[in-house]
Amino acid sequence: MTKVKVIDSLMGTGKTQYAIQHMNEANPLEKFIYITPYLAEVERILENTDRTFYAPNNSNKDGSKMRSLKEMIVDGKDIVSTHSLFQTADDELIELLTDSGYTLILDEVMDVIEKAPVTNRDITDLIRLGHIEVENNRVIWTCEDYDAQAAYSSVMMLARAGNLFYHRGRFLIWAFPPQVFRLFDDVYILTYLFDAQIQRYYFDLYGFQYEYHAVEYHDGKYELIEYDKTKESRKELYELMNVYEGKLNDIGGATNAFSATFLKRMSAEKEEEVRNNIYNYFRNKLNAKVAEILWTTVKGEHELVRKGLAGKGYGKSFLQCNARATNEYQDRWALAYVFNRYMNPIERSFFEDNGVSVNQDLLAVADLLQWVYRSRIRNGESIKLYLPSSRMRGLLKDWSENKI
Known part of the structure; x- marks a missing residue:
């Protein structure tokens, strides 16, 4: 192997x-x-x-x-x-x-797992029709003469490749074909x-x-x-970050503050408060120009969150929170990471139900560090970082001290 x-x-x-x-x-x-x-x-x-x-x-x-x-x-x-x-x-x-x-x-x-675009009703119908069986969470395709052009052909192909899992009686989870890595x-x-x-x-x-x-x-x-x-030079890297400490952090005291669920469920008033905090940080605390700024929040399916938090003077300086391996922004020094990273609950439960434990805290720090490193810190220059989530600030500090 x-x-x-x-x-x-x-x-x-x-x-x-x-x-x-x-x-x-x-x-x-x-x-x-x-x-x-x-x-x-x-x-x-x-x-x-x-x-x-x-x-x-x-x-x-x-x-x-x-x-x-x-x-x-x-x-x-x-x-x-x-x-x-x-x-x-x-x-x-x-x-x-x-x-x-x-x-x-x-x-x-890579992104090696994702939720398949199939409804719970589709899954129920496939089981009722005898097209699929589930063995130890893995979906087995059992219909030999199914039309490759029919509605569930994509499910058939994934199942036959051994990469489809039935998760908690509700979701089909696709996994990248593991045999590829073995070749x-x-x-x-x-x-x-x-x-x-x-x-x-x-x-x-x-x-x-x-x-x-x-x-x-x-x-x-x-x-x-x-x-x-x-x-690793963790302490030295942390000292280049200049993490903001002050009243603009008051909004992020709760452990779940700025999680995906928190951001998605914000009231219009809370959204305005967060947006004003970001603006205040960039404009009044730092006097930063648009070309010097990077900010981010939850990605992808929560696009409305980004639009709601994008304010005047910084909105166009957005970089997705999972950015990696690019040096396009290495001149930026004024940063705001308005997110509290947790693993997607479906992904987490999928691994844990299959006997694989996960470390959510280390995952949060890993993604934060990758994003921060798109800035000029990659050149050994200091940056300013607004990190309103108290959990994320604590995890970053723990990382710098080799506690996680």
Whole structure:
């Protein structure tokens, strides 16, 4: 079984540079697939490696990047692509990767589970019709002659791949096909605080083995070293943050303040108070310009929250709270993280019901640090940070003191 090598180092310690160096020094007969979150990072790999990498494109008969990716694998090319494309892996891609001899380098963890777009009524109907059975939470497709073009064909494909789970009698949960990771000769994951990441819980669920390393720059070269969190420069990084302490934090005293549920259920008056606090912080406390600001709140399905909190003078300086691996904002110094991160309850209960324990506090800190590191702190420069959630401030302090 493939053992995953997790390079778990603070942001800015050279994980990507190590990966580039490793690929440049590898035997020319070795083949790499490098997966990164953003197109800008795809360009970085194309421009900074000595090997000839190729990025999938739409210039094929299907007009499909996935078709392009598959053709490149057949040709044995070195490939760089995005998480979003890799996440759509299907049976044909799995077949092509089998015994292909590729090494996978995954820059930052992926979204490896999500709720399937199927209603509880759909699930009930499928069970009643005898199309599916549930064994130890896993959905088994039992209808042999089901039309591949019919309504539940997507459920059929996911179930047949062994990646669909029936959760608490209410939800179908999709999981990225774990066999994909087992098809590579080697797998590297470049991240920080992997212990907190959903992909780690996913690996535990499927019985993967993984080993931890860190990276450091020594004598003109990046080297893998023994992982030891006590040797990280946490205190120094924390001292660069200048976390706001004052009356604008009064609104976040409760443990659940600024959680997704809290934000979604805010009254118009509470929303206005939060918006005024953010404006006050940026304008009156810092006198920051729009081009110097970054702020965030809960993402995705709670888009109305973002719109409600976006105020004059800072609204357009929004960066999603799960941002990683981009240096586009490295000149920003005035930050507001208006969110109290908890794992999605469906995801949490899914793992816990399957015997995998999760660490919500470490997850919250991991996401906060990744977001903060998009700013100029990545260049060793100090920032100002408004963190109205008392829980998030406490967790950040505990992290800096190696308590979590």
